[in-house]
Amino acid sequence: MTLFKIAGKNIRNNFKNYFLYFASMIFSIVIYFTFVSLKYDHTIQSASDGSPKISSAFSGAAVVLIIFVAIFIWYSNSFFTRKRKKEVGLYSLLGVRKKQIGRMLFYENFLMGVLALLVGIALGTVLSRLFVMLLMNVMGYDAMPDFGISPAAILNTITVFLIITLITSVQGYRLIYRFKLIELFRADQEREKEPRSSVWIALLSVLLVGFGYWLALQNMLTSEAWKTIGVLVTPLVILVSVILGTYLLFNTLTVTLLKLARKRKRSYWRGLNLIGTSQLLYRMKGNARTLTIIAVLSATTLTAVGTAYSLYYNNRINVALANPNSYMFIGGDKAAVNKANQAIEQASGHKVIYHESVPLLEVDADITGLGQTTGSNEQTFTVISNHTFNKLAKLQGRNDVFSLQGSDAAVLEPGYMKGISPAYEGSTILLTGKGIHEKIHFTALKTYNVLNLGTVYSTLVVSDDLFAALQPKAKTMTAQAYEITHQDKAKELTKQLETILPETAGLASFYSDYARGMESTGLMIFMGGFLGLVFLAATGSIIYFKQLTEASSDKARYLILHKIGVKKSEIRKSVAKQVLFVFALPLAAGIAHCAVALSALSNLMMTSLVVPVVSCMGIYIGIYLVYYFLTVNSYYKIVTNVK
Amino acid sequence: MKTILQAKNVNKTFGTKGNQYTALNNINLSIEEGEFVGIMGPSGAGKSTLLNIFSTIDTPTSGEIIIDGHNIVTMNEEKLSDFRRNKLGFIFQDYNLLDTLTVKENILLPLALSKVPAAEIEQRVQEIADTFGIREILDKYPYHISGGQKQRAAASRAIVANPSLILADEPTGALDSKSATRLLESLSALNQANRSTIMMVTHDANAASYCKRVIFINDGRLFMELRKGDLSRKQFFGQILEVLATLGGEEHDAV
Structure with a gap:
């Protein structure tokens, strides 16, 4: 029997152990292949009007994927080799040369890699079509892709994964040389030492995580701490503090807690x-690193996917905030305005909900009164009258009504940030310009605008009297505001308007912002989602492998328990509890980290991210649970399989 | 006197049709309360099979076994687990202590499984530890103590829940003679003082000489039995050696 055949046989017999690894590897290959295909794909390139964004985004994502997959395969591979220490020892004892054993392991890993590659590419060619359709869908394109198989993508995938497989195979080969025969046989007998724990380090871990959280939740522009540490260094400090804290948490705090649990005899002796407690206690220290990696990976994945989904989810809200009217433009050229008006009124599939001609003034102002320390003291504002505001606000479904008198004014600031933007209310600015010298006094602030931001400057609302007084002196213009039905599907109409109206009209449409947002956030959610899934599959597999190794070394213990009369149902319960501990800890830490990161983000974005983030976490936990049940099942089977 | 174990016509065959091997052939046996019974016989005689069946870890091909009034042949898996926990105590050749638990935790495990209150557990463990002289190693882990201490810890675990029957499988097999003597003396004392019922499988005549009765099996059948009666341990030891000699092939083990 040749070594090659033995290797093949080993894979077949060990397939159950290998399955999850194999599946994770195939999954990674499919995703990588899809990303590379998208990079080379022409349909998407033409649909996105040749924007180089997609191609480079996918190249970047592919690189991240390669690094991650390489680490994952490396880890699993050394895990499998270690798991087979005994087998290797037996071969050695029988007089098989290390070189031959190494070659056998090399073949095994290489065969697996090639097999995974073949299956991955085959699946990839089928699935990537589906994924492209999905991508087009989330990006808001309706072009159906005529998606051919790209030979370049296949070649790229094969090269990359062959290299990874080769490297890991060589690693397996080298690992054998580092084993000593006596160690190979003692592998399972190595005694795990009772872990020490220190209350101080446990406290430190809580402090570190707490400090990281506190820092992350500070307002980054006004916080003293951020200023002292430096805006660029602080995120790094947060990262290091939280990761180190997490590690110490798993390393020490859990041990301390488990030891406390052991002292409570009434529940411990039951x-x-x-x-369960004693086994966890023994394993905890050895597991701390893996658990930390999993917690950090989970946090990263959740945060990235959560952010991407939040942006995608909030796209409509943000676009609507920037474009309260479906279309808005300034009518300079009468003919063009009429033509545009006609186009909008006759557009098929859209009805006009309202059309308003809005009189605007453009006025310069001296804003020293706002107390801004940075920037210029001069700013140009778009001014509308109280009457216009009330009318537009009502049309746009807002309940606000102003009744400004004299020099009272209101400011419309959708990008208002507390603490960063000037505190408008109560302050006074001076409107200047040819023949204009008016002090106005801010009495109200609204964090939205009734005009499209792309068309106008920062907007002030002044009393009707003041507006009338300013009108003859200031630069006046009339803006056209339209609201139409199905504004998110108005691709044709928007294109038409863009050609009709001159650049100076400052056309701001809901549709073009919406489509652009969908395109970029759709791309993000697609890549975030798939990268997240790969990360999740890998983290799940890592815990799964780790638990199964533990199960094999726990087998003897459970056999003793069985003999002294522990029921199988009790064993199952105990296994489920133990595995839950190992699964839940990093997940809980990951979710906590992610929650803090995203609430910091949500403070920054000033939007509530609860719905998108919770739904992301829900999906993540769901898939994670599948891994949990798989692990409990396999663990239970291993420890109760007596013979 | 109460009968603790009653085996009727117990048969055990291994293998499939055409290639059958009879490990136990029509065994009839009864053990009374407070007895200390040794089972001896050459390798392959069926000692271990018999012990496994009494331990409810294995099932007989046919026959009936009643332990403390319960027919263990008809019980299902879950009930058997409960039965093992409540009625049986085990001492194994390789100790079978859990290395993640201290000696004390190992001993109290059966009580914890039966959900005995913590205070009562504490008291029981201290009593047992005194019987076996292992009080000072209670807080150590199994890999820090000697083989003899391990086996005494294992014996403590076996009897801590006051089982109806203690089953010992070559308990002295891995011990040096001094440790073996100490363990056997402890078991003997336990048998005398608490009237604990013990069944011990051994192929060591010296170990068997601590028993009150020794049953010999050969080729899966009961061969004969010896009672100690009023004999001294030395005389009984001599008698056992004689029987072993007639069984043949076991002289080497007996020395």
Whole structure:
């Protein structure tokens, strides 16, 4: 029997152990292949009007994926090699040369890699079509892709994964040389030492995580701490502090807590708590690193996907905030305005909900009164009258009504940030210009505008009297504001308007902002989603492998328990509890980290991210649970399989 | 006197049709309360099979086994687990202590499984530890103590829940003679003082000489039995050696 055949046989017999690794690897290959295909794909390029964004985005994502997959395969591979220490020891004892054993392991890994590559590419060619359709869908394109298989993508994938497989195979080969025969046989007998714990380090871990959280939740522009540490260094400090804290948390705090649990005899000396707690206690220290990696990966994945989904989810809200009217433009050229008006009124599939001609003034102002320390003291404002505001606000479904008198004014500032933007209310600015010298006094602030931001400057509302007084002196113009039905599907009409109206009209449409947002956030959610899934699959597999190794070394213990009369149902319960501990800890830490990161983000974006983030977490936990149940099942099977 | 174990016509065959091997052939046996019974026989005689069946870890092909009034042949898996926990105590050749638990935790495990209150557990463990002289190693882990101490810890675990029957499988097999003597003396004392019922499988005549009765099996059948009666341990040891000699092939083990 040749070494190659033995290797093949080993894979077949060990397939159950290998399955999850194999599946994760195939999944990674499929995703990588899809990303590379998208990079080379022409349909998407033409649909996105040749924007180089997509191609480079996918190249970047592919690189991240390669690094991650390489680490994952490396880890799993050394895990499998270590798991087979005994087998290798037996071969050695029988007089098989290390070189031959190494070659056998090399073949095994290489065969697996090639097999995974073949299956991955085959699946990839089928699935990538589906994924492209999905991508087009989330990006808001309706062009159906005529998606051919790209030979360049296949070649790229094969090259990259062959290299990774080769490297890891060589690694497996080298690992054998580092083993000593006596160690190979003692592998399972190595005694795990009772872990030490220190209350101080446990406290430190809580402090570190707490400090990181506190820092992250500060307002980054006004906080003293951020200023002292430096705006660029602070995120790094947060990262290091939280990761180190998490590690110490798993390393020490859990041990301390488990030891405390052991002191509470009434619950500890009850049923299998004795077994579960003591086993966890023994394993905890060795597991701390893996658990930290999983917590950090989970946090990263959740935060990235959560952010992407939040942006996608909030796209409509943000676009609507910037474009309260479906279309708005300034009518300079009468003919063009009429033509545009006609186009809008006759557009098929859209009805005009309202059409308003809005009189505007453009006025310069001296804003020293706002107390801004940075920037110029001069600013140009677009001014509308109280009457216009009330009318537009009502049309746009807002309940606000102003009744400004004399020099009272209101400011419309959709980008208002507390603490950063000037505190308008109560301050006074001076309107200047040819023949204009008016002090106005801010009495109100609204964090929205009734005009499209692309067309106008920062907007002030003044009393009707003041507006009338300013009108003859200031630069006046009339803006056209339209609201139409199905504004998010108005691709044709928008294109038409863009050609009709001159650049100076400052056309701001809901549709073009919306489509652009969908395109970029859709791309983000697509890539974030798939990268997240790959990360999740890998983290799940890592815990799964780790638990199964533990199960194999726990087998003898469970056999003893079985003999002294522990029921299988009790064993199952105890296993489920133990595995839950290992699964839940990093997930809880990951979710906590992610929640803090996203609430910092939500403060920054000033939008509530609860719905998109919770739904992301829900999906993540759901898939994670599948891994949990798989692990419990396999663990239970291993420890109760007596013979 | 109460009968603790009653085996009627117990048969055990291994293998499939055409290639059958009879490990136990029509075994009839009864053990009374407070007895200390040794089971001896050459390798392959069926000692371990018999012990496994009494332990409810294995099932007989046919026959009936009643332990403390319960027919263990008809019980299902879950009930058997409960039965093992409540009625049986085990001492194994390789100790079978859990290395993640301290000696004390190992001993109290059966009580914890039966959800005995913590205060009562504490009291029981201290009593047992005194019987076996292992009080000072209670807080150590199994890999820090000697083989003899391990086996005494294992014996403590076996009897801590006051089982109806203690089953010992070559308990002295891995011990040096001094540790073996100490363990056997402890078991013997336990048998005398608490009237605990013990069944011990051994192929060591010296170990068997601590028993009150020794049953010999050969080729899966009961061969004969010896009672100690009023004999001294030394005389009983001599008698056992004689029987072993007639069984043949076991002289080497007996020395």
